[in-house]
Amino acid sequence: MTNEPLQETGAADAATPMVSFRKVTKSYGRLVVLDSLDLDVAEGEMVSIIGPSGSGKTTVLRMLMTLETINGGVIYVDGQPLTHMPKGGQLVPASDRHLRQMRSKIGMCFQHFNLFPHMTALENCMEGPVHVLGLSKAEARERSEQLLEMVGMADKRNQHPSRLSGGQQQRVAIARALAMRPKVMLFDEVTSALDPEVIGEVTNVIRKLVSEHHLTMLMVTHQMGFAKDISDRVCFFYGGRIEEQGTPEQIFGNPRRERTRQFLSAVKEAV
Amino acid sequence: MLDWRWDFTWDILPRLIAATGNTLLAAGLGYAIAVVLGLVLALAQRTPYRAVTIVVREAVEFIRSTPLVLQIFFVFYVGPQFGLRLSPWAAGMIAIGLHYAAYLSEVYRGGLESVPKGQWEAATSLNLSTARTYFRIIIPQALPPSLAGMGNYLVGIFKDTPMLSVIGVAELMHTANAIGSETYRFLEPYTLVGIIFLALSLPTAALIRVFEAWVRRKLGMY
Ligand SMILES: Nc1ncnc2c1ncn2[C@@H]1O[C@H](COP(=O)(O)OP(=O)(O)OP(=O)(O)O)[C@@H](O)[C@H]1O
Ligand SMILES: [Mg+2]
Numbered sequence: 069m070t071n072e073p074l075q076e077t078g079a080a081d082a083a084t085p086m087v088s089f090r091k092v093t094k095s096y097g098r099l100v101v102l103d104s105l106d107l108d109v110a111e112g113e114m115v116s117i118i119g120p121s122g123s124g125k126t127t128v129l130r131m132l133m134t135l136e137t138i139n140g141g142v143i144y145v146d147g148q149p150l151t152h153m154p155k156g157g158q159l160v161p162a163s164d165r166h167l168r169q170m171r172s173k174i175g176m177c178f179q180h181f182n183l184f185p186h187m188t189a190l191e192n193c194m195e196g197p198v199h200v201l202g203l204s205k206a207e208a209r210e211r212s213e214q215l216l217e218m219v220g221m222a223d224k225r226n227q228h229p230s231r232l233s234g235g236q237q238q239r240v241a242i243a244r245a246l247a248m249r250p251k252v253m254l255f256d257e258v259t260s261a262l263d264p265e266v267i268g269e270v271t272n273v274i275r276k277l278v279s280e281h282h283l284t285m286l287m288v289t290h291q292m293g294f295a296k297d298i299s300d301r302v303c304f305f306y307g308g309r310i311e312e313q314g315t316p317e318q319i320f321g322n323p324r325r326e327r328t329r330q331f332l333s334a335v336k337e338a339v
Numbered sequence: 340m341l342d343w344r345w346d347f348t349w350d351i352l353p354r355l356i357a358a359t360g361n362t363l364l365a366a367g368l369g370y371a372i373a374v375v376l377g378l379v380l381a382l383a384q385r386t387p388y389r390a391v392t393i394v395v396r397e398a399v400e401f402i403r404s405t406p407l408v409l410q411i412f413f414v415f416y417v418g419p420q421f422g423l424r425l426s427p428w429a430a431g432m433i434a435i436g437l438h439y440a441a442y443l444s445e446v447y448r449g450g451l452e453s454v455p456k457g458q459w460e461a462a463t464s465l466n467l468s469t470a471r472t473y474f475r476i477i478i479p480q481a482l483p484p485s486l487a488g489m490g491n492y493l494v495g496i497f498k499d500t501p502m503l504s505v506i507g508v509a510e511l512m513h514t515a516n517a518i519g520s521e522t523y524r525f526l527e528p529y530t531l532v533g534i535i536f537l538a539l540s541l542p543t544a545a546l547i548r549v550f551e552a553w554v555r556r557k558l559g560m561y
Contacts, residue, residue: 228559
């Protein structure tokens with residue numbers, strides 16, 4: 069087996085952020101969920117997003133994955149606007165083609181895994197590479213088996229999701245997303261639906277990704293210890309804004325804002 | 340006393356059995372049309388084009404609220420006024436296929452809606468096209484919960500084929516009527532028709548349940 073890189077090398081130069089939110093606003097009716105958000109994520113950076121329920125964490129990831137429209141501002145990925153495209157010196161809503169091209173840079177793992185229940189673990193991983201990237205079955209199989217190996221699921225590759233535990237399903241879901249070779253990986257509370265004893269098998273896979281691969285990652289989590297361990301930066305969301313951000317040491321060791329302190333002590337008590 | 344004649348029964352049985360072939364053919368063809376067209380109608384109601392959605396929904400509602408026998412008459416007798424001159428078989432298949440397509444589209448709609456939103460989101464995150472997502476991800480999962488309803492309408496269409504006799508399709512009922520008017524004996528032909536329908540309906544319902552379990556197993560869904 070060849071050890072192929074997990075991602076293509078970036079087109080943008082090192083100075084351009086891999087992900088960039090510029091005054092991004094999202095509202096549902098009169099409820100403003102994100103309020104003029106500015107957020108840059110550098111290539112290869114691991115950013116954790118923490119914050120109380122309803123503060124807009126999931127919304128940030130869903131907008132990046134184009135699962136949610138945006139009401140104002142622009143998101144740039146790899147130097148290009150995500151849901152817009154330049155035309156005649158202006159940004160106009162993106163064509164389907166542009167959206168698909170941008171989406172190919174991003175992968176996402178969900179709280180409830182969302183594996184395709186009628187496909188085996190291996191088929192789940194091969195679906196995108198074969199039918200979107202146009203790989204041959206053999207190439208897609210090799211890539212998928214390699215990734216299932218990496219997440220420790222090679223021996224279960226011919227099982228359907230209904231036969232797998234939550235932790236196992238989530239690991240397959242990670243392999244499935246990686247098989248598309250995204251530049252940016254999004255994790256939305258990927259351990260929240262898991263039994264405590266299997267959380268470790270999923271966090272270990274993410275640890276491995278961080279230490280061995282140069283992926284850009286955005287992770288929403290309620291596991292403060294884990295966020296502290298592996299993040300380059302932690303963003304604390306409150307009411308649709310970034311209330312405070314900084315290194316894990318600073319946020320967890322010496323939070324400056326009162327709301328951050330309150331949140332962290334509330335979380336600590338809950339444990 | 341009932342005047343049942345066994346010699347007459349044996350005489351007409353071959354004719355009725357031959358007509359059973361036509362009944363099965365009519366039910367099968369009509370159902371095949373309904374299965375495919377019903378899916379088209381269900382998917383059309385999920386397009387982002389509001390005009391299409393509304394027109395199709397109203398058409399489905401219209402078909403479901405008018406009697407099948409009227410639709411059969413309409414296609415056969417009114418069709419020619421629009422330059423649509425059809426044989427009884429063609430008119431019958433169009434009418435019954437369309438009628439059951441409307442019902443099946445509702446079954447499919449329920450099945451499609453039962454697929455969790457997360458499946459769409461996963462498909463989008465993998466950049467699958469809409470068509471691919473429907474045919475590879477959503478429809479296979481919508482199938483098992485639709486099978487019971489699909490099975491009911493298979494039995495339903497089979498039992499509705501006698502309505503085709505009104506425009507002269509030579510199925511069971513039509514043949515029984517013909518025997519009756521030739522011989523002035525109605526007891527035997529109609530009884531036999533009833534028995535034949537019963538003998539075919541009952542095992543079909545059981546077979547559908549077996550098929551449903553098989554599909555679920557095949558799709559890895561338990
Ligand atoms: N489809 C929707 N329609 C209306 N309101 C929505 C919708 N999706 C999210 N919201 C609202 O947007 C706000 C932010 O939601 P979001 O899911 O981003 O929060 P979160 O920070 O991820 O919370 P949690 O920790 O509970 O997952 C919430 O108030 C939520 O109720
Ligand atoms: Mg959330």
